Amino acid sequence: CKAHKVAVLPGDGIGPEIMKAALKVLTAAGKKEGQTFEFTEALIGGAAIDATGSPLPKETLDVCKASDAVLLAAIGGYKWDTLPAEQRPERGLLGLRAGLNAFANLRPAIVQKQLADSSPLKKEIVEGVDILIVRELVGGIYFGQPRGFGINDKGERIGFNTDVYSESEVERIARVAFEAAQKRGKRLCSVEKSNVLEVSQLWKEVVIRVGKDYPDVELSHMYIDNAAMQLLRNPRYFDVVVTGNIFGDILSDEASMLAGSLGMLPSASISGEGPGIYEPVHGSAPDIAGQDIANPMAMVMSAAMMCRYDLNIPKVADRLEAAVNAALDSGLRTKDLWKEGTTLVKCSELGDKLVELV
Amino acid sequence: CKAHKVAVLPGDGIGPEIMKAALKVLTAAGKKEGQTFEFTEALIGGAAIDATGSPLPKETLDVCKASDAVLLAAIGGYKWDTLPAEQRPERGLLGLRAGLNAFANLRPAIVQKQLADSSPLKKEIVEGVDILIVRELVGGIYFGQPRGFGINDKGERIGFNTDVYSESEVERIARVAFEAAQKRGKRLCSVEKSNVLEVSQLWKEVVIRVGKDYPDVELSHMYIDNAAMQLLRNPRYFDVVVTGNIFGDILSDEASMLAGSLGMLPSASISGEGPGIYEPVHGSAPDIAGQDIANPMAMVMSAAMMCRYDLNIPKVADRLEAAVNAALDSGLRTKDLWKEGTTLVKCSELGDKLVELV
Numbered sequence: 001c002k003a004h005k006v007a008v009l010p011g012d013g014i015g016p017e018i019m020k021a022a023l024k025v026l027t028a029a030g031k032k033e034g035q036t037f038e039f040t041e042a043l044i045g046g047a048a049i050d051a052t053g054s055p056l057p058k059e060t061l062d063v064c065k066a067s068d069a070v071l072l073a074a075i076g077g078y079k080w081d082t083l084p085a086e087q088r089p090e091r092g093l094l095g096l097r098a099g100l101n102a103f104a105n106l107r108p109a110i111v112q113k114q115l116a117d118s119s120p121l122k123k124e125i126v127e128g129v130d131i132l133i134v135r136e137l138v139g140g141i142y143f144g145q146p147r148g149f150g151i152n153d154k155g156e157r158i159g160f161n162t163d164v165y166s167e168s169e170v171e172r173i174a175r176v177a178f179e180a181a182q183k184r185g186k187r188l189c190s191v192e193k194s195n196v197l198e199v200s201q202l203w204k205e206v207v208i209r210v211g212k213d214y215p216d217v218e219l220s221h222m223y224i225d226n227a228a229m230q231l232l233r234n235p236r237y238f239d240v241v242v243t244g245n246i247f248g249d250i251l252s253d254e255a256s257m258l259a260g261s262l263g264m265l266p267s268a269s270i271s272g273e274g275p276g277i278y279e280p281v282h283g284s285a286p287d288i289a290g291q292d293i294a295n296p297m298a299m300v301m302s303a304a305m306m307c308r309y310d311l312n313i314p315k316v317a318d319r320l321e322a323a324v325n326a327a328l329d330s331g332l333r334t335k336d337l338w339k340e341g342t343t344l345v346k347c348s349e350l351g352d353k354l355v356e357l358v
Numbered sequence: 359c360k361a362h363k364v365a366v367l368p369g370d371g372i373g374p375e376i377m378k379a380a381l382k383v384l385t386a387a388g389k390k391e392g393q394t395f396e397f398t399e400a401l402i403g404g405a406a407i408d409a410t411g412s413p414l415p416k417e418t419l420d421v422c423k424a425s426d427a428v429l430l431a432a433i434g435g436y437k438w439d440t441l442p443a444e445q446r447p448e449r450g451l452l453g454l455r456a457g458l459n460a461f462a463n464l465r466p467a468i469v470q471k472q473l474a475d476s477s478p479l480k481k482e483i484v485e486g487v488d489i490l491i492v493r494e495l496v497g498g499i500y501f502g503q504p505r506g507f508g509i510n511d512k513g514e515r516i517g518f519n520t521d522v523y524s525e526s527e528v529e530r531i532a533r534v535a536f537e538a539a540q541k542r543g544k545r546l547c548s549v550e551k552s553n554v555l556e557v558s559q560l561w562k563e564v565v566i567r568v569g570k571d572y573p574d575v576e577l578s579h580m581y582i583d584n585a586a587m588q589l590l591r592n593p594r595y596f597d598v599v600v601t602g603n604i605f606g607d608i609l610s611d612e613a614s615m616l617a618g619s620l621g622m623l624p625s626a627s628i629s630g631e632g633p634g635i636y637e638p639v640h641g642s643a644p645d646i647a648g649q650d651i652a653n654p655m656a657m658v659m660s661a662a663m664m665c666r667y668d669l670n671i672p673k674v675a676d677r678l679e680a681a682v683n684a685a686l687d688s689g690l691r692t693k694d695l696w697k698e699g700t701t702l703v704k705c706s707e708l709g710d711k712l713v714e715l716v
């Protein structure tokens with residue numbers, strides 16, 4: 001059986017630590033199922049800027065394109081915050097998403113029962129929450145043209161961006177969302193701001209049209225401001241949410257707080273053809289980098305999503321998820337989640353424990 | 359002493375009920391301080407569409423412009439949801455904001471100690487929260503040109519909007535926010551997405567420049583996705599927040615949930631010159647309209663903001679706020695806030711009680 005080719009992008013901050021732990025766990029879980037991996041490491045973000053001057057060197061994109069899937073840890077840090085925007089670590093991430101046409105970003109916001117207490121929300125509100133946010137990732141205001149700086153008719157400087165979606169862009173993300181909903185609770189909520197924006201009116205119209213092909217999925221519509229509220233008021237209302245790039249950015253980060261810690265949440269960014277990108281929702285946390293205290297669970301869960309969606313080895317995914325669950329059950333917690341009555345472990349220790357548990 | 363000229367726009371849904379209650383309370387509070395009001399009612403939103411075909415008839419804008427301040431209840435409802443976007447009630451609101459150049463939307467998110475239990479967030483997280491969100495209201499993607507529908511080079515339909523800010527637009531809202539911060543906790547957080555958007559880069563640059571004039575205010579910067587998270591994780595971090603139109607829409611609605619009920623939260627939209635618009639943050643709630651169960655407190659608190667900011671009669675504002683506080687203390691609650699151990703009152707009953715309490 002051939003090795004699965006995985007491009008490994010540790011990136012910045014806590015990236016390398018959590019990646020190291022996750023690769024160990026992934027390798028161990030694969031072994032149990034007779035699966036092997038060929039990891040090819042490449043540079044991205046600040047690490048790539050330091051080494052090559054570019055946040056996404058051409059070799060990195062080539063390595064990713066030649067792989068079955070991409071595992072990415074985290075990018076960015078104070079060190080590069082003063083660079084002009086177009087040279088910053090984030091551009092490497094945006095370039096990678098666009099370069100792989102990874103248009104569908106799947107962000108589960110699941111409240112693990114062992115962690116319901118860690119949420120800033122009341123337990124009775126967040127218990128049982130299991131939301132999948134499907135965010136369009138390579139269009140909208142992140143990539144829309146024209147963009148830039150200019151001078152208005154009063155002679156002042158302006159900055160501007162274009163939020164734009166075409167019918168086919170909305171259609172393909174809507175199909176991903178409807179299909180995901182079919183496999184889950186069969187409810188899809190499309191989030192936009194069609195009472196104000198034309199781009200949202202087109203979005204809504206296309207989602208309604210595509211919905212005709214999925215009569216078994218109950219479709220609802222919500223304005224983004226209301227969605228930001230309902231996510232707190234009644235999060236169990238949501239099953240699958242589909243939304244554009246910037247609204248998805250905001251909503252998925254908000255939703256991640258329901259789960260208490262960002263350290264638990266994975267994401268998948270898929271194109272339906274080439275390799276997808278699998279990365280934790282959290283950032284590079286430069287303030288705690290190098291201290292071996294980061295939580296590697298979101299990284300491990302991202303590897304699980306990779307096994308399920310791209311590599312098609314769901315049994316390995318099951319093992320990874322079960323190991324994380326067992327570790328939580330046995331009370332192991334990294335610093336972000338530690339509470340009286342649980343056992344504090346370091347990032348590497350948790351990695352080793354998960355290796356035992358897979 | 360001359361009567362204060364107030365344009366009264368009851369609008370749709372629960373609008374007329376809460377307006378009626380609030381005007382009674384305002385009149386009573388004014389009387390105690392020797393202040394009188396001249397109320398001129400005008401149509402807006404769905405009510406205006408039904409009567410005149412336009413969500414903002416010219417007479418309404420004229421009445422507003424000729425007043426010292428505008429008191430607006432709420433607009434919109436299912437009935438008008440199927441109209442084309444440009445004919446809907448919301449357009450009346452947007453037109454009024456633009457017509458009065460009400461560029462600074464002030465949305466306090468205050469957790470009243472009597473209501474800390476009503477929040478979906480844990481009491482220890484929200485207790486003592488007192489945030490003022492300063493949202494730019496007549497620019498950004500809500501009004502940016504070009505906007506509309508078109509055909510792309512593949513022959514497909516697209517929808518598009520432009521998010522744009524000029525230096526002077528950012529400067530004037532930044533000054534409002536810095537000045538508000540000077541009168542409060544002296545901390546200002548500017549929220550944008552400058553790691554991705556040029557419009558945000560200009561925003562940040564101008565806010566930093568303006569900040570030099572307010573050395574006593576501590577300025578910080580946060581990306582919108584992170585802000586949506588921190589608002590839940592550590593809401594007491596925030597004192598004053600300044601942000602653009604769409605981010606402010608989302609963030610202020612999210613923040614409103616900290617307070618438990620939208621029924622408590624007022625807002626002011628001011629231009630610095632002409633009359634400002636004072637309205638509750640909540641919507642027209644068509645599902646409960648006409649039942650006399652709506653919460654008039656946000657409307658009363660909006661009248662209080664009007665007295666403070668536009669009419670310059672802070673003693674009347676104090677009376678209104680004190681009355682609301684006393685009503686809460688004595689356990690009076692409308693249906694949205696009712697809990698075991700409190701006293702359920704109707705909208706009109708609460709209005710009468712507040713009249714006694716001012």
Ligand SMILES: CC(C)[C@H](C(=O)O)[C@@H](O)C(=O)O
Nearest residue numbers: 090091093094249553554583
């Ligand atoms: C780092 C940044 C460009 C990125 C985004 O806005 O997409 C991040 O916030 C995310 O959500 O993955």
Ligand SMILES: CC(C)[C@H](C(=O)O)[C@@H](O)C(=O)O
Nearest residue numbers: 195196225448449451452607
């Ligand atoms: C009704 C709508 C146009 C409006 C807005 O988006 O500004 C509302 O949500 C608000 O926040 O006042």
